[in-house]
Amino acid sequence: MKASELFFPTLREDPAEAETVSHRLLFRAGMVRKTAAGIYTYLPLGFRVIKKIMNIVREEMDRAGGQEVGLPIIQPRELWAQSGRWEVYGDEMFRLKDRHQRDFCLGPTHEEVITDVVNHEVHSYRDLPLLLYQIQNKYRDEIRPRFGLLRGREFIMKDLYSFDVDEAGLEVSYQKMYDAYCRVFERLGLQYRVVEADSGAIGGNVSHEFIVLAPTGESVIVFCDACEYAANIEKAECIPHMSAAENELPLTKVSTPGQKTIQDISVFLNIPDTRQVKTMVYVADGVPVAVLVRGDREVNEIKVKNYLNANFIELAPEELVREVMGAGFGSLGPVGMNMKVYADLEVQSMNNFVCGANEDDYHYINVNPGRDFQPEAFCDLRNAEEGDICPVCREGKLKATRGIETGHIFKLGTKYSGKMGATFLDENGKERLMVMGCYGIGISRTMAAAVEQNHDENGIIWPLAIAPYQIIIVPVNSKDGQQMEIGMKLYHELVKQGYEVIIDDRDQRAGVKFKDADLIGVPVRITIGPKLLKAGQVEIKKRWENEVKGVPIEHVSTEVRSILRED
Amino acid sequence: MKASELFFPTLREDPAEAETVSHRLLFRAGMVRKTAAGIYTYLPLGFRVIKKIMNIVREEMDRAGGQEVGLPIIQPRELWAQSGRWEVYGDEMFRLKDRHQRDFCLGPTHEEVITDVVNHEVHSYRDLPLLLYQIQNKYRDEIRPRFGLLRGREFIMKDLYSFDVDEAGLEVSYQKMYDAYCRVFERLGLQYRVVEADSGAIGGNVSHEFIVLAPTGESVIVFCDACEYAANIEKAECIPHMSAAENELPLTKVSTPGQKTIQDISVFLNIPDTRQVKTMVYVADGVPVAVLVRGDREVNEIKVKNYLNANFIELAPEELVREVMGAGFGSLGPVGMNMKVYADLEVQSMNNFVCGANEDDYHYINVNPGRDFQPEAFCDLRNAEEGDICPVCREGKLKATRGIETGHIFKLGTKYSGKMGATFLDENGKERLMVMGCYGIGISRTMAAAVEQNHDENGIIWPLAIAPYQIIIVPVNSKDGQQMEIGMKLYHELVKQGYEVIIDDRDQRAGVKFKDADLIGVPVRITIGPKLLKAGQVEIKKRWENEVKGVPIEHVSTEVRSILRED
Known part of the structure; x- marks a missing residue:
């Protein structure tokens, strides 16, 4: 191609809104342009990269026994009502009505559509297993689309769905895909890591993420320095650090004028973060709940959401907190709290700790669980951290790094086949539910992740396999x-x-x-x-x-x- | 591939709703399934055919200098407001709001998006010409989706857009695409014909359709038996048959109880169809108008719409006609009609003809234009027919055949660049509008057309190049x-x-x-x-x-x- 004929409008300046390296460089290199918030146009160089990624993915899906199909982007409400996800997906789902006022959505994922197809066509164990995939646009109406292709509202994905006769079959399909995904990322020439992950809105109980490593990545992962364990911190199980038992001292309210953060109190009362308890208020499916973690820890919202089995969870706004508790952020605590309280496992062994008194400018000292408050439950609610003990080998210590989730595979089990009645007759003529898995690779996100991982101050350094x-x-x-x-x-x-x-x-x-x-x-x-x-x-x-x-x-x-x- | 592992659920029976050969056979062959009205899932065999068609199209677009891009399916209202088509597209456009209540549509076509991109990036004559294309889903909310893949609401298209410095440049780009399209359909192994066509909602003044020949096709085309002329009947210019002049006889109202159709009157009054005038009432952008053609002719709605420069046109319902005229279908005529009347050219030379008297069960005989009524205009408003004189060589006679429109190319000129301000600086530093063309191939429709053309009573007979x-x-x-x-x-x-x-x-x-x-x-x-x-x-x-x-x-x-x- 002659450069004089190639359409690649490069820019010398960074676009004002670009927040990440890939956003900046893909724009400057004339590969991508914004059409609307979170909605992009791929220019010729960018689309060549997309096609190369698609081709590698397609070849590996075919090699693993996948059969390519084309599923509709626009999907009728009825299918989503069957799975119960028409409601669950909330505002993240683009919805529309046709001229006859029938409800449709733009597919954020395709479990419903594919399960419906397979349910109509497959009746016997002889027709299983089945691995069907497509490469297509997907839609999620993010509240705040950002980071360019890393978090768009319209994006390109490969999604494969496996249908098996039983859990053992799923295990085989899952492993095939796990291996195929490793081959994909190796062929793409990207450094990546496979980690245990939370299953989110897709569901099921086992899932792995394929993380392209990059210091700018949104995902934090931890891995053991002694064994093979690796997990997204959203998922990583935490072994609680047990505090030494002390004699319980009398609960005392102290004046802490203007002292709000853990750090403020640390200095003001001269006690370490680890002797304080942080109290966060969330609204889970409309109900406010309080979550406690040790002062130096971070609450893991995914764990809270999963523990509560909630559809939506978000931090409560300060006005709501003040209205309910009579105090603002930084003065909250579990003593005398008028909402359900859930405490991280570590809080259980803490003695004589400090927390807010639910009164502005006052804290309690010498708070003791059991005596001064009783949470609904003690459970694992915090983020794993570098230095934590490995939850698997219990010997190694966890290290942390960052990356970008570009692939995610799930054992769905019978979550969708159960709700949609997708059954088959086994060798004995008995009706059984199909056992499913689903497996996604973000094609456009992989392009951005490749740039996050491979660039210098002058621009992109494409891996050989996907250079335009x-x-x-x-x-x-x-x-x-x-x-x-x-x-x-x-x-x-x-x-x-x-x-x-x-x-x-x-x-x-x-x-x-x-x-x-x-x-x-x-x-x-x-x-x-x-x-x-x-x-x-x-x-x-x-x-x-x-x-x-x-x-x-x-x-x-x-x-x-x-x-x-x-x- | 082992058939035991291939997912191709064949059916022995025709699906109840299948109206055409391709719909029936693609379903029975396990290539396609319906997910909702006009919305289909491509199963593995079907998607293999789709990919083969895509690849041939892609290769020929690249060979002709096209550069592939990826444009968004979901498009902001603002772009469509600029071109004025947000309104024009009416109910055929799928519309939706995002979570912030901003208006979007699902792209029925991409002139707006691509013109916006090029407008932002191209500033000099040096950057032109530019031929950009994509292969992607398109959306049209048909009132009554039918014929399977031939008229879906979600369908796959290749669309290419050309940008040139002037009309001469457009001529070159247009010819490149014309030639590339011929190569595509030759490589696909399909019998096809290129015809002059109406430009419809896309606009511009020159367009050609690529028609895959099949007796079951929706499109009727005519071609000259002496010269190269060929056109869609929607477009084909009609040379009026001039009636011999006669002495005007006195206008007379006659009783015609129960006689409504041209055929009824033919028998009842013993006069040929060609001595009658057919009066049809349309509603054009909300206003009723009457259209006259000779009794044996068919009104061409496209010609009416174009002549009136209307956005929407449809046959008036009988209740409306009765309300306005005091008479129903079959008793209408131009004499004393209280709405605008447009007459086909042939009506101008007709003497002493018969038409309805705008009173049930009565007709006029000896009606004469000029004396008894005066239309707004005499113009070409009828369908061409087999046996008509060729409008180009004026010697040959037209023959008619049927087929399926699978490709359509348009000279747009400055229709979109003008409305969207897409300009460049020419060699003299003068600002000028880009001159555009657009070029579409229906990928999924081509698959169906291939089946309409190539099958027998046992099933599909795929052309070699696109067999799964x-x-x-x-x-x-x-x-x-x-x-x-x-x-x-x-x-x-x-x-x-x-x-x-x-x-x-x-x-x-x-x-x-x-x-x-x-x-x-x-x-x-x-x-x-x-x-x-x-x-x-x-x-x-x-x-x-x-x-x-x-x-x-x-x-x-x-x-x-x-x-x-x-x-």
């Missing part, structure tokens, strides 16, 4: 007949060998061409300049190295082949 | 070890040679396997039965022929290669 083009040829001066002639000769030679090549024939300064080449992240740059040309050489530069190398023109394709690891 | 698999191997008895062994050997051999092969290993009677093979339309069937096997032979059958041929096992791949025309 593999080679860019830059004649330093496009008006120089000899440079362009050599350039076009190399171009045709490399294209003939099957490479995807750009030749930058634009009437631009060399600096502009180099900047664009770096920005769009093409792995191999071949520069044709006057100096080396006199010696019959061109310059080859790998995008991920600073050094350049003079190479005789007749050796270019050998050199390129060796860089692109195809020899 | 090329070869099906049928061991007559899957429990026979030798048959299965030979079958699997051939299977692996043919797969290795790059063919797409099914082996029907199901424990089914041979008759069931043959019926399924015919139904799904695989081009080459290789049958392995006991009799021929004794002679070291298998049986090869082409789907489009009845004869079978015994072939020595070792010659199978040569034979197959020659059938699939790849040697």
Whole structure:
């Protein structure tokens, strides 16, 4: 492709709204544009990357026995009513009515549609297992879409659904997909980690996330330094640190004027964070509840939501808290609290701790569970942290890192087949529920994650397998007949060998061409300049190295082949 | 692929609601299922066909210089307000609000989105021409979705948009696309015809349709038996047949009790259809208008709509007609009519004709234009018919045939760039509007059209290029070890040679396997039965022929290669 004909409007400046590296670089590289909040247009370079990711995913799904189908994006309410998720999905689901006032949604996921299809067509154990997948747009009406492609409202996903006769069959399908996903991320050339994860709105009780590692990622994962355990902190089980027992001292209210945070109290009362209890108020399905964790810990909202079996949970606004408790954030505590209280396991062994007195500017000291308050339950409600003891081997310590969730696989069991009556007749003619799994890869999110992981200050550094083009040829001066002639000769030679090549024939300064080449992240740059040309050489530069190398023109394709690891 | 693992739920019976051949056969062959009215799921065999069509289209778009992009399906109202089409599209557009109550639609077409992108990024004549395309779902909320994939509410399209500096540039882009479309339909292996067409809601003044010929098609096209002229009857210009002048006789009202149709009057008054005038009442953008054509002609609603420059037009309901005119259908006429009247060109030269008297059971005879009524205009308002004189060479006669519109290309000119302010600076630094074209191929509709054109009483006969698999191997008895062994050997051999092969290993009677093979339309069937096997032979059958041929096992791949025309 000639750069003069390629539509890749690069930008020198970061777009004002870009919050993350991938958002910034994909925009600047002319790969993506915003059409509306969370809704994007893929320009030619960006869509080439998307297609490469799709193809790798498609090949691995086919290899694992998946059969590709095309499911509707627009889905009738009736199917979602059967599963009960028409209500559960809430405002995150785009809904619409057709001209006959019938309700539809834009599919955020396709369990209902695919289960309905399979339920109508599959009647015998002989027709199972079945692995069906599609690659398609999905829709989630995020409250605040952001981070570019990482959290869009319209995004591209591959979703596969497995149908088996029993749990043992599901185990086989799940492992097939687990392995296929590992192959996908390896082929994509991304560093990733598989972690145990929460199942969220999809449901089921076992799930794993495939996390592309990047310090800018939204997901925090922990992994054991001694065993194989790894989990999203949303999911990671916490082994409570047990406090030493002390004699209980008398509950005392103390004045703490203007002291609100754990840190404030730490200084003001001269006690460590670990001797305080943090009280957070949430609204779970419309009902306010209080959650307690040790002062240095973070509440894990997912664990709270799961423990309460709630559909929606959010932090209570301060007005509500003040109305119910008579005190604001920073002065709350479990003593005399008029709502249900749930305490993290660690709180159970804490003695004589400090917490708010539900009165502005006052705290209690020497609070003791059992004596001064009685929670509904003690349970695991906090985030895991670096340094925690591994919940599996109980020997190693957890380390934490960040990344981006790009794949998620779920054992659904009979959650959907049960609700939708998807049954089959087994060998004995007995009717049984199909046992399901579902398996997603965010295609557009993977593109963004690849950039979060692979870039430098000059632009994107695409992994070889998904670079929009593999080679860019830059004649330093496009008006120089000899440079362009050599350039076009190399171009045709490399294209003939099957490479995807750009030749930058634009009437631009060399600096502009180099900047664009770096920005769009093409792995191999071949520069044709006057100096080396006199010696019959061109310059080859790998995008991920600073050094350049003079190479005789007749050796270019050998050199390129060796860089692109195809020899 | 083993048939035992392939998900292709065939049906022996036609689905009750199927109205067309393709609807019936695609359902029976287990290729498509309905999820809601006009909304379909593509099962694995069907989606393989879709992908093959997509790939041929993609290759030809790339070859013609197109660059693939991905545009959003969900589009903000603001863009459609700019072009003025938010209103024009009416109920056919799916509309929805997001959680913040902002208006969106599901794209029925993408002129607005792409013009917005190009407008923001392209500023100079140097960046033009530009040909951008995508392959994606489109949405039209048809009043009555039917005919399966031929008229769905969610369907797959390829749409390309061209941007040029001037009309001459558009001419080049348009011809490129015209040629690319011809290559596409040739490669698909479909019989088609290119015809002049009406531009409809897309706009512009020149357009061509690519019609896949099939007697079951909704589109009627006419073509000249002497020159190259061909057009959709919606568009075909009509040369009026001039009636011989006669002396005007006195206007006379006659009693015609119970006589309503042209045929009734023909018999009752003993005059030919051609001496009568048919009066039809339409509601155009809310206003009733009358349209006159010769008694044997059909009104062309598209021509009426275009002449009136109306957004919507529909036949007036009889209650409205009676309320306004005091008479029902079959008794209407232009004499003393209290609404605007538009007459077809042929009516101008008719003398002493018969028409309704706007009074039930009465007609006028000896009606004469000019003397008895004066229409707003005489213009071309009728459908072309077989036998009409060619409007181009004026020598040949038109012939008519039927088909399915699967491609449509439009010269848009500056319709959208003008409304959306999409300009560029020319060589002289002068700001000018981009000149656009748009070019669509219905991917899912092409699949259905291929079936309408290529089938027999036993099922589909896929053209080679888009068959879901090329070869099906049928061991007559899957429990026979030798048959299965030979079958699997051939299977692996043919797969290795790059063919797409099914082996029907199901424990089914041979008759069931043959019926399924015919139904799904695989081009080459290789049958392995006991009799021929004794002679070291298998049986090869082409789907489009009845004869079978015994072939020595070792010659199978040569034979197959020659059938699939790849040697």
